[in-house]
Amino acid sequence: MATREQPADLYDVAILGGGLAGLTLALQLRKARPETSVFVAEKRPGPAPEAAFKVGESTVELSCNYFGEVVGMKDHLEHDQIHKCGLRFFFPAGDNSDLAERVELGPPLYPPVPSYQLDRGRFENEASKRVADAGADLFMGAFVDGVELGGDHHAVTIVRGGPGGERTTINARWVVDASGRAFILKRKLGLEQSNGHVVNSSWFRLAGGLDIEQWVPQDDAQWFERMKQRGWRRFSTNHLCGQGYWVWLIPLSSGPISIGIVADPRFHPWERMNTLEASLDWIREFEPQLSEALDGRADDVEDFLKIEDFSYSCKQVFSTDRWALTGEAGAFLDPFYSPGSDYIAMSNTFITDIVTRELDGEEVAKRVDAHNDLYLSAFATHLTFYEDQYVFWGNPAVMGAKITANNILYWGANALLFFHRKLTELEFMSEVRPDLERIWAVNRRLEELFRQWHAVDSREWRRGYVGVTDFPALIQRHIQLTAGFDDDALKAQLAANADLMEAVTVLIFNKAAAALGNGAPGDDVKIDPYKVSLEPDRWEADGLLGGSGLTVAEARQGPAGGLESCFADVVAQPALSPR
Ligand SMILES: Cc1cc2nc3c(=O)[nH]c(=O)nc-3n(C[C@H](O)[C@H](O)[C@H](O)COP(=O)(O)OP(=O)(O)OC[C@H]3O[C@@H](n4cnc5c(N)ncnc54)[C@H](O)[C@@H]3O)c2cc1C
Known part of the structure; x- marks a missing residue:
């Protein structure tokens, strides 16, 4: 070479x-x-x-x-790799033996800004x-x-x-x-420097690939019609999620599919997935449809790799x-x-x-x-x-809100700045830093809220679809990556993205707080997005209500209008029997 x-x-x-x-x-x-x-x-x-x-x-x-x-x-990405249909997530339904029952989150079509499977x-x-x-x-x-x-x-x-x-x-x-x-x-x-995040993973490549759309009865028109075209889902990075884990399914341009388990050992011990046999056994228990698709294909398994605490x-x-x-x-x-x-x-x-x-x-x-x-x-x-x-990870209500908020942060901050070639412009970056800090700070609060929300509401939901494009402010953040903003417009956009994160936080808090016995504060009370928590006895001392921030009504009418389409209780059916 x-x-x-x-x-x-x-x-x-x-x-x-x-x-x-x-x-x-x-x-x-x-x-x-x-x-x-x-x-x-x-x-x-x-x-x-x-x-x-x-x-x-x-x-x-x-x-x-x-x-x-x-x-x-x-040219290489376009011709020799797979153009991918975004990230797609499925959350648990019962014993996970019916993909169509699982709440799905992902784009209905190829997102306009391209990405690829490598x-x-x-x-x-x-x-x-x-x-x-x-x-x-x-x-x-x-x-x-x-x-x-x-x-x-x-x-x-x-x-x-x-x-x-x-x-x-x-x-x-x-x-x-x-x-x-x-x-x-x-x-x-x-x-x-270690960090507090402990997860393990094992994976293998399967010759011949597989298509998750084969797991659903082909006459389930309602499920297939979520997508603009049949057959596209398999080009997504598909995530099969459950408590403490997710499984990736990534098709490769040379033919095989990459299949990997990522799991928090507090829920899924390392020994359950650190050999091929153990992984297949684990898949049989937690992802039976994937297991069925692997049955009789031992010869198609091309490798097995693993990594602990990565x-x-x-x-x-x-x-x-x-x-x-x-x-x-x-x-x-x-x-x-x-x-x-x-x-x-x-x-x-x-x-x-x-x-x-x-x-x-x-x-x-x-x-x-x-x-x-x-x-x-x-x-x-x-x-x-x-x-x-x-x-x-297996809670569709929390994950629908989380993935939406995380995407706003991703498209609305890092990716937006990268696409506009601004990360290395020191003066520009110091001017927009206060808005970045707002986005980061409100995100920290939200992530804590998600844990609290899950602790009070872990209901199972069925047959829901969060289409990503249904929340206008979200899909706009994706499209704006290639907007070619000039400096002033980009600064204004970052400020607007921080406003959006605040409004989204207020609406997510309002939704999560509904799970508390006493319900959420009213629609016309100002909520400070930097103070949200599901600990009502702290609200007054924290100054959550009635001071700065915005009301639920303002958030809904303003930048976060349409966020409702990302909430499981709006798009899905409650499971008939509890988990
Ligand atoms: C479970 C898991 C899943 C992941 N999934 C994704 C994903 O879906 N998408 C994504 O973007 N990222 C993913 N990543 C991260 C991704 O794998 C890494 O970001 C990427 O491989 C890192 O590339 P690298 O060039 O830093 O390292 P490598 O690709 O490992 O390259 C390092 C190179 O250095 C060489 N080398 C090592 N030591 C020496 C030496 N002494 N002398 C000379 N050469 C040497 C090696 O041979 C190797 O080629 C995942 C990571 C994990 C752990």
């Missing part, structure tokens, strides 16, 4: 690891500043296998915009070719055996030809760790000492909303900004601080989506 037999002595940037993060960073650096000399060391000696390779196959809007437009692989082997093979074509030096079969951080340059030692093979040391002004869970720099620099944070990701971490070498959240590639897009964009400016002689200390802060703050905010929350 390398265009030269031996690496040069000196590079501008050495990237440790040529996976998703390392390869796309190499492409981005060469596009942003073509004269940058880039060295990439990847320990795998040759091309990756298709399908049964790495995990991380579902992508969402931000990373697709990055891979397509920033890195320049749109066959990771196929993608990385193509990215490797493009890295070489772009003039970066990618060395396959090059194991990074040591890094010495220095004054003007850092030294990176690689070994080629297996253990005991040829050792070569190169120097580079910048070193970027993209080695995934090898954590080369993170360990060396003591940057490890979420972690990081103390710092970019440094004025000219090192940086990207991808899983830094921090990793949770795959529920497929944010892994988004964080690669963001960290690579921050790194490209810092590195190219520094190479051009600019003082970048302020940028390094600002980018670290923004990256880690966004990460900490997104962590609240998951930490301690799997307890209500």
